Amino acid sequence: MSDSQELQVQQKREVDKKTEGTAPGRVFVPVTDIFETPEALTVVLEMPGVDRDSIEATVENDVVTIEGRIDFTKYEGLQPVYTEYNVGHFARSFEISNKIDQSKISALMKDGVVTIMLPKVEQAKPRKIQVS
């Protein structure tokens, strides 16, 4: 019953300075799972506060970059009195070894978790290797 395990807070990590954008403000590294099926590579990122229209995923030179922007105008008029975490946009890049069919990349957003499906191109799909 690994599911009854008690959840722990995962401290937000900041994006390295060298990859930071030009706008002021901190950018955070989303907590991420990556898994592979015979057809696709799937990247699942936790981006609380990011809506489906504020996500961008690009693949260039075998590097997949996913960015999510929060709508911080929702905080207008709110005066913080006690805080436990900070907020900001999210960004993360991964080098991928599989050849990806860029035209078929799709994204799904639910409850602040974005799932990016990166379908493999035909020749990158696995071949079974016979043990003789």
Next chain:
Amino acid sequence: MFASFSDPFEALLTLQRALDARIASEWMGRGTAAIGSFPPINMFQKGDDFVAVVELPGVDKNDLEIEAKENTIRIRGKKTIAYGEQASVHRRERISGVFDRTLSVPIRIEPDRIKAEYRDGILALFIPRAEADKPRSIKVS
């Protein structure tokens, strides 16, 4: 209050500084709240009332239960992660499990009138301050 968002270029930085300035602040007083419990909570004042903003990415609305009594609010639920049978893992950072956190606020609130909204992995609790607890202006005669 981070005065205004008149300069949108600086607005996010201003908000981040304002949040940093109140990290684990004394506002909770001698209450029992402490950093480290899941889920993380930010408390804001909005006029006379309060707003708690809680990060709960990946939690289904139906798995979330909120109770309020006197000046305590209890947030509990579970977060499940399910991948297909054929999935082979490259990286696993996300965690699943159950949570149950109680927050006592150092003010008198109206527990019956708390409103909860959950969207994009963020739970917002709108907490009205009790009428008797609101500051009244005193006329000088």
